[in-house]
Amino acid sequence: MTISAQRRPGSPNFQSGETIMKVSRYLIGAGLAALIVAIDGAEALAQQLDTVTVTAQRREQAVTDVPIAITVLEGQTLNELSIATLDDLQLTVPNFQVTQTGIGTQMFIRGVGTGNDPAFEQSVAQFIDGVSYGRAQLIRAPFFDLERVEVLRGPQSVLFGKNTVAGALSLITAAPTRETTGYVTATWMPEFGDRQVDAAVSGPLSEQLMGRLAVRYYETDGFVSNPNKGRDEPSREQFAIRGSLLFEPNDRFDATLKLEHNRFDSRGREIEVVRDVNTQTLPNGVPLTFANALTGAGLPGAITNSEFNFTRDADSDEFADNTLFNATLTANYDLGFGTLTSVTGYLDYSRDELADLDFTNYFILTGLLSEDYDQFTQEVRVVSRQDQRLRWIAGGFYQSSTLTNNDITGFGPDITNLGFAPLANVGLERRYKTDSTAFALFGELTYDLTDRLRLIGGLRWTTEDKDATRQIAATTNPLGFDAPLVTDPVVLATIQAGLGVELNNPGGGSGHDLSQSRSESRLTPSVTVEFDATDDVMIFASYKEGFKGGGFDVRGNRTAFFEFADETVRTYEAGLRSDLMAGRAQFNATAYFSQYSNLQISQFDGTIGFNVGNAGKTEISGFDIDGRIALTNELSLAAGVSYLDFEYTDFRRGNCAFQETPDGDIVDGVQLCDYTGRRGRFTPEWTGFARLSYDRPVTDTIDFSSVLNVAYTGSHNIHDNLDPLGNVDGYTMVDLRAGFGTERWEVALLARNLLDEKVLTFAANVPFASSVGANTQYAVPLRPRVVGVQASLRF
Incomplete structure (x- = not known):
């Protein structure tokens, strides 16, 4: 049995995953075929494509000059597709997935990402204006008023840093302008009460000083029904404001100061029970599902729904309140032989959250979380002039950060009905803190061996120190911090023997008061060879290494799983970049092979905890193909397709799925399962997109514009423990935007998920x-x- 991409009643018949795949491949194939036919013999029917400038190599370059598998979405495209979050972004970028889990958010490129533990830094590193946003919770922050988004696949360790083993997501915000400009955009989607307003104003404050102010407000009522609460969930509210000042006293120096405050809150969650499969039958012939077992235990109606129908059971007053502040100062000085750049960044966020963890209509298990994080970074680099045979980049980087994560796993009074009466109204309180300091030196040289052949070599040396503490104690309050400790030996014995939790209560056993440190240093090299086959076609081959630092587990219940090692990668890539048809088309292709060691993983242990560890060895390979073409003056096409082969080649410490026979290593007295030879989660073989943009005048002043985006994601597994029931069929997402406007105003119709696909992105056991x-x-x-x-107004 699999979770299928099903249709709602009365919607078009796209239930079959095979049909969806055929339609998707046809659309993507048609786009690529159109590109090839046009390249082969089309006349000059269209104007040239705009040059897309990126900073993927820490200097401005045309995207076709970058030897990296990269997808770029400029600000106009982001607005046309109404992309406001990373959830939206994944539908236009192949081999890129974002999902929210029961306790966090995850981001994957080429099937590689980071698990649920808050201690993990992200394998897909996120940067905003050059500053690292490495924590999972920062993925949920709204992004707005952007100049462009660059998605870089594969390790980018030399120029971006240690935590880019899977890739980097670089967001560049819109800069202040010398001319006064501004806009106000309002979006309304009545189905779920979506209301969004974006506004910005930019212009000169004096001859040498420019400023920009941008704001966003967004709220939604939710799209999952919770009959127990009599409301739709999750209701969300966001408010963000950003101010930027650009100081340019002369043509050799400029400095930009950016200050930003974000608040994003929610009530309820979009998590629902989607299956309740029994393996036993009661004497009266009734299947022993969990819902029936809870009814028999005196909790009728605990689970009223176990199908995927956008209906959930939950009784807790769930909330998630997040506040984020960041400040970035970027300064550039022309040294004559090159440019000196300094990027100083500070950010902090706080997060408070209450989550229903039993997924029923009774108070059995909840989670209360309070998390705080602050970070300071400083990078200084010098980029040489680009009109020399030998070009170079050299720099240094410093970062210090502190993460404090306190949480309570709370047992409610209704746990008594499950046979755990001693745990009623008890809380397991974890207190965790880690301090980290990192320093790096990096450099890259580019040498023109001939007019057409270039050699690029890079090296980064990183050292990092981490200190961490963790305590777990049982308290007398499941919903509040700093409550009195439990002293009852029956309660303590039940927690330790029944749930496998080691406690720090007096008389509680071995004691769970950990304090450890780790220090690590790494060299990460890269080598790239570029060759201009023609004036418009560049081919390349590269070898890169990367690593992500180790650390200490937040969520574990046992002392044996406190520390985890760093993960490393070696990647080989080859590809081509091309401008064709006198600038009216582009075609890019990249093939890759990567070997990962010790991927950091976090998996549910079947009771109330998560085990953190490292996943032996993993190999991935595949290719990314994308292109753009101006078919006519009015019609343009962008398309891309990615293939991914993913395999754990040595991973004997995976958590076993439901009733799976353990056949792996024995860790802390428990035999785990051997994942060797399996694919990982979120690793579809095929992903792709095709986007058609059509613009033409209808009068002397009014234009019609439309964008149709089709994105396909192949079948893959979404279950935390790779349960076969977590396999989902492939699905196709179709978005459409069409409207009329002038230089000053525009009104457009929006449709997201036009085919009304019914898609699950993450699954785990109750x-x-x-x-x-x-x-x-x-x-x-x-x-x-x-x-x-x-509707938009521009000035």
């Missing part, structure tokens, strides 16, 4: 269900179809 032999799983869905309108 706590305690396995004790009655039930494979009961919860999952996170994508939003169904929404249609709305958007």
Whole structure:
């Protein structure tokens, strides 16, 4: 049985994953075929494509000059597609997935990402204006008023840093301008009460000083029904404001100061129980599902729904409140032989969250979280002039950060009905803190061996120190910090023997008061060879290494799983970049092979905890192909397709799925499962997109514009423990925007998920269900179809 990309009643018949795949491949194939035919013999029917400038190599370059698998979305495209979050972005970028789990957010490129533990830094590193946003919670922050987004696949360790083993996501915000400009855009999607307003104003404050102010407000009522609460969830509210000042006293020096404040809050979650499969039958013939077991235990109606239908059971007053502040100062000085750049960044965020962790209508298990993070970074680099045979980049980097994560796993009064009466109204309180200091030196040389042949070599040396502490104690309050400790020996014994949790309570056993340090240093090299086959076609081959630092586990319940090692990667790539048809088309292709060691993983242990460790060895390979073409003056096409082969080649410490026979290593007295030879989560073989843009005048002053985006994601597994029931069929997402406007105003119709695909992005098992032999799983869905309108004013 699999979770299928099903249709709602009355919607077009696209239930079959095979049909979806055929349609998707046809659309993508048609786009690429159109590109090839046009390149082969088309006349000059269209104007040239705009040059896309990127800073993927820490200097301005045309995207076709960059030997990296990269997808770029400029600000205009982001607006046309109404992309406001990373969830939206994944639908236009092949081999890029974002998902929200029961306790966090994850981001993957080429099937490589980071698990659930808050201690993990992200394998897909996010940068905003050159400053690292390495924590998972920062993925949820709204992004707005952007100049462009660059998605770089593969390790980018030399120029971006240690935590880019899977890739880098670089967001560049819109800069202040010398001319006064501004806009106001309002979006309304009535289906789920989406209301969004974006506004910005930019212009000169004096002859040498320019400023820009941008704001966003967004709220939504939610798209999953919670009958127990009588409301739709999750309701969300966001407010963000950013101010930037650009100081340019002369043509040799400039400095930009950016200050930003974000607040993003939610009530409820979009998590629902999607299956409740029994393996036993009661004497009266009734299947022993978890729902029936709870009813028999005196909790009728605990689970009223176990199908994927956008309906959930939850009784907790769930909330998530997040506040983020960041400040960035970027200065550039022309030295004559090159440019000196300094990027100083500070950010902090706070997060408070209450989550229903039993996924029922009773108070059995909850999670209360309080997290704070602050970070200071300083990078200084010098980039030589680009009109020399030998070009170079050299720099240094410093970062210090502190993460404090306190959480409570709370047992409610209804856990008594499950046979755990001693745990009623008890809280397991974890207190975690880690301090980190990192320093790096990096450099890259580019040498023209001939007019057409170039050699690029880079090296980064990184050293990092981390100190961490973690305590776990049982307290007398499941919903509040700093409560009195439990002293009852029966309660302590139940927690330790029944749940496998080591405690720091007096008389609680071995004691769970950990304090450890680790220090590591790494050299990460890269070598690239570029050859201009023609004036418009560049081919390249590269070898890169990368690593992500190790650390200490936040969520573990046992002392044996406190520390985890760093993960490393070696990647080989080859490809081509091309401008064709006198600048009216582009075609890019990259093939890759990567070997990962010790991927950091976090997997549910079947009760109330997560085990953190490292996943032996992993190999991935595949290719990325994309292109753009101006078919006519009015019609343009962008398309891309990616293939991914993913395999764990040595991973004997995976958590076992429901009723899976353990056949792996024995860790801390528990035999785990051998994942060797399997694919990982979020690793579809095929992903791709095709985007058609059509613009033409309808009168002397009014233009019609439209964008149709089709994105395909192949079948893959979304379950935390690779349960076969977590396999999802491939699906196709279609978005459309069409409207009329002038230079000053525009009104457009928006449609997201036009085919109304029914898609799950993450799945895991419901706590305690396995004790009655039930494979009961919860999952996170994508939003169904929404249609709305958007109006903009520009000045």
